[in-house]
Amino acid sequence: RGRAGEMTLQVPDWQSRLAASASLTGDDMAGHVSVTSPLSPAMSDGLSVIFRGGLLEAQGDWQWRDDGPYIEGGLRLRDLQLDWGGITASGGAGELAMRVHGEQVTLASRGPITLTELDIGTPIRNLRMTLEHADLITWSLSDIYADVLGGYLRAPALDWPSPAFQPVVISRISLDQVAALQTDPVVQLAGRVGGYLPLQLGTDSVAVQGGRLANEEPLALLLMPSSSTSAMAGANRAVQLALDSLSVLQISDFQASLDMTADGWLDAAVTIRGENPQQRRLPVVFNYTHRENVLVLLRSLRIGDEISRQVMDKLPQPGR
Amino acid sequence: MSLDDAKGQGLVGEQPNGYLGVVKATPEAVELVADINNKRREAYERIARENGITLDQVATLAGQKAIERSSAGTYVRTPDGQWVTK
Amino acid sequence: CTPRIALEAPKEPITINLNVKIDHEIRLRVEKDIDELFSDDSALF
Numbered sequence: 001r002g003r004a005g006e007m008t009l010q011v012p013d014w015q016s017r018l019a020a021s022a023s024l025t026g027d028d029m030a031g032h033v034s035v036t037s038p039l040s041p042a043m044s045d046g047l048s049v050i051f052r053g054g055l056l057e058a059q060g061d062w063q064w065r066d067d068g069p070y071i072e073g074g075l076r077l078r079d080l081q082l083d084w085g086g087i088t089a090s091g092g093a094g095e096l097a098m099r100v101h102g103e104q105v106t107l108a109s110r111g112p113i114t115l116t117e118l119d120i121g122t123p124i125r126n127l128r129m130t131l132e133h134a135d136l137i138t139w140s141l142s143d144i145y146a147d148v149l150g151g152y153l154r155a156p157a158l159d160w161p162s163p164a165f166q167p168v169v170i171s172r173i174s175l176d177q178v179a180a181l182q183t184d185p186v187v188q189l190a191g192r193v194g195g196y197l198p199l200q201l202g203t204d205s206v207a208v209q210g211g212r213l214a215n216e217e218p219l220a221l222l223l224m225p226s227s228s229t230s231a232m233a234g235a236n237r238a239v240q241l242a243l244d245s246l247s248v249l250q251i252s253d254f255q256a257s258l259d260m261t262a263d264g265w266l267d268a269a270v271t272i273r274g275e276n277p278q279q280r281r282l283p284v285v286f287n288y289t290h291r292e293n294v295l296v297l298l299r300s301l302r303i304g305d306e307i308s309r310q311v312m313d314k315l316p317q318p319g320r
Numbered sequence: 321m322s323l324d325d326a327k328g329q330g331l332v333g334e335q336p337n338g339y340l341g342v343v344k345a346t347p348e349a350v351e352l353v354a355d356i357n358n359k360r361r362e363a364y365e366r367i368a369r370e371n372g373i374t375l376d377q378v379a380t381l382a383g384q385k386a387i388e389r390s391s392a393g394t395y396v397r398t399p400d401g402q403w404v405t406k
Numbered sequence: 407c408t409p410r411i412a413l414e415a416p417k418e419p420i421t422i423n424l425n426v427k428i429d430h431e432i433r434l435r436v437e438k439d440i441d442e443l444f445s446d447d448s449a450l451f
Binding site: 241242245246273282283284285286287288289290291292297 | 417418419420421422423424425426427428
């Protein structure tokens with residue numbers, strides 16, 4: 001007894017395909033549904049994200065109960081590529097278990113979710129994390145890892161969004177890559193630093209409070225002759241002396257404290273102890289504070305990236 | 321006809337891409353839009369060249385500002401192409 | 407006796423304090439240039 005039906009639905013300009021089966025036994029209605037769809041810019045209209053590529057496959061068993069649909073199923077994502085306001089992500093992949101009970105949607109990953117590259121102005125590579133639990137409002141992640149600035153970032157667990165400051169460990173960060181972020185370089189740096197950054201993950205913002213960094217090996221600092229430093233030096237004798245003593249520095253002790261507000265303002269205070277080999281190993285204590293809006297910096301780097309991409313692709317430059 | 325009159329009469333409106341758009345295609349409106357957009361393109365090119373960024377970046381930034389500054393009651397176009405009054 | 411010049415490293419470290427605040431050029435300059443386009447005499451907006 002009972003009736004059964006099959007249905008397939010195609011969305012041509014998205015090349016998506018949905019197949020569903022249903023059977024009615026008594027007054028229970030149940031069946032299976034599967035969706036396969038490439039992720040394309042066409043389907044991103046109105047979204048704040050533009051899908052540049054990827055394949056989504058989902059399937060599940062469903063049941064219609066009096067308090068709404070029940071679905072138990074899984075989601076698989078491969079070769080995800082997207083652009084989110086200039087931030088580009090590529091090589092996204094992962095498998096998720098999904099359960100829908102009426103209004104309640106829960107997701108959890110089967111194995112790690114990975115992303116080959118996330119370019120925020122500086123590349124973050126080989127991201128890995130496990131999605132412990134998500135209900136589309138809060139996402140609880142664990143075993144988070146990523147390569148950044150020549151070193152890596154690691155966190156046992158992170159909730160997003162959350163007002164709490166959750167510690168992330170960073171290590172082997174190579175200062176020459178950090179120095180390369182300077183839009184007009186004043187200093188060259190070498191050596192590795194590490195430490196921890198308590199992060200507050202807002203819905204679309206990140207803040208740091210009480211971050212600490214220290215050198216993981218001897219470092220080196222080289223002051224580069226640049227318009228700003230020579231202008232300063234010309235100003236007065238004391239500045240000239242300071243710049244000379246800083247010209248080359250072998251650093252034995254580097255301590256930094258970092259704070260960044262959700263709107264991107266970074267305040268860093270650095271204390272460096274070292275010697276200047278060119279000044280008869282003159283001992284130097286260098287207290288340096290740095291204030292900069294990191295969001296604007298990364299955005300100007302992304303604009304910079306776009307210019308270099310155009311130059312590399314030999315696109316015609318308007319007006320040149 | 322001045323740009324402000326054309327906007328006031330709902331013939332033209334600002335668009336996210338930084339260029340003026342025709343809302344009601346009267347001959348006068350079409351001619352005004354063509355003329356204004358040529359002048360804007362020249363201005364955007366100059367700014368792009370002086371700051372070493374692309375024309376599109378200048379135009380998009382100008383578009384955001386133009387929509388922000390459009391007075392209430394005039395037409396502005398939404399990212400998905402609809403004309404709405406501010 | 408001949409004067410002896412001892413070349414020892416100076417004991418007292420030299421302390422340098424440097425405070426840097428970076429305002430980003432490109433975006434601010436571009437916005438300023440665009441704002442100028444909105445001035446009344448340009449009649450472009």
